[in-house]
Amino acid sequence: MKLYEFQRSGHSHKARLMLALLGLEYESVALNGQEGEHKSAAFLSKNPFGQVPVLEDGDTTIRDSQAILVYLARQYGAEHWLPLEPAAMAQVMAWLSTAANEIARGPALLRAHHKFGRDINLADAEQTTANLLAILQAQLAGQQWLAGDRISIADIAVYPYIALAPEGNIDLQPYPAITGWLARIQSLEGYTGMPGMWTPTATA
Ligand SMILES: N[C@@H](CCC(=O)N[C@@H](CS)C(=O)NCC(=O)O)C(=O)O
Numbered sequence: 001m002k003l004y005e006f007q008r009s010g011h012s013h014k015a016r017l018m019l020a021l022l023g024l025e026y027e028s029v030a031l032n033g034q035e036g037e038h039k040s041a042a043f044l045s046k047n048p049f050g051q052v053p054v055l056e057d058g059d060t061t062i063r064d065s066q067a068i069l070v071y072l073a074r075q076y077g078a079e080h081w082l083p084l085e086p087a088a089m090a091q092v093m094a095w096l097s098t099a100a101n102e103i104a105r106g107p108a109l110l111r112a113h114h115k116f117g118r119d120i121n122l123a124d125a126e127q128t129t130a131n132l133l134a135i136l137q138a139q140l141a142g143q144q145w146l147a148g149d150r151i152s153i154a155d156i157a158v159y160p161y162i163a164l165a166p167e168g169n170i171d172l173q174p175y176p177a178i179t180g181w182l183a184r185i186q187s188l189e190g191y192t193g194m195p196g197m198w199t200p201t202a203t204a
Pocket of ligand 1: 012038052
């Protein structure tokens with residue numbers, strides 16, 4: 001398998017983390033975003049949106065981090081990563097949708113602003129993030145994993161940009177159920193992190 005990615009991309013990290021937790025070998029193809037490699041004709045033929053991550057597995061090419069998680073779970077993972085029972089599957093999909101929506105518009109944008117200087121609607125991103133963190137805290141206060149009683153790709157989809165929240169000037173200390181969940185994921189066999197992620201000794 002080949003993973004086309006940016007080193008500092010949380011979306012790319014979702015795919016990296018899932019590959020690592022499943023113990024799968026792959027080749028990392030790190031694109032140079034500053035040189036616009038993700039907008040080259042060669043890369044646009046893999047993803048017309050010109051975005052990472054993209055996964056290639058033999059003749060199969062998959063764009064979008066959520067779709068990559070779905071593929072890896074069903075192709076290589078045990079049932080609990082993406083259960084087929086309709087209601088259980090829907091619970092997981094709801095969190096994948098949250099990852100593509102509120103997380104992308106909230107903590108991911110705040111990180112893009114504070115770490116990379118992107119111009120954003122700050123008040124909007126802060127409001128989306130505050131609402132999201134309150135919902136996550138409530139959900140995780142009552143259960144160990146986001147969807148059901150086992151880890152699933154719901155947890156992997158949501159994890160990177162919550163773990164990277166401190167780089168968006170977000171203090172996770174008021175959310176002990178969220179930090180407990182981050183620590184649970186970080187203690188999984190095969191776990192891999194990236195610079196800037198919250199750790200149990202972090203102060204913000
Ligand atoms: N919905 C996509 C979003 C991917 C995305 O926004 N990737 C960013 C890097 S984190 C990117 O490639 N940005 C370059 C661009 O949009 O031109 C996913 O989940 O994979």
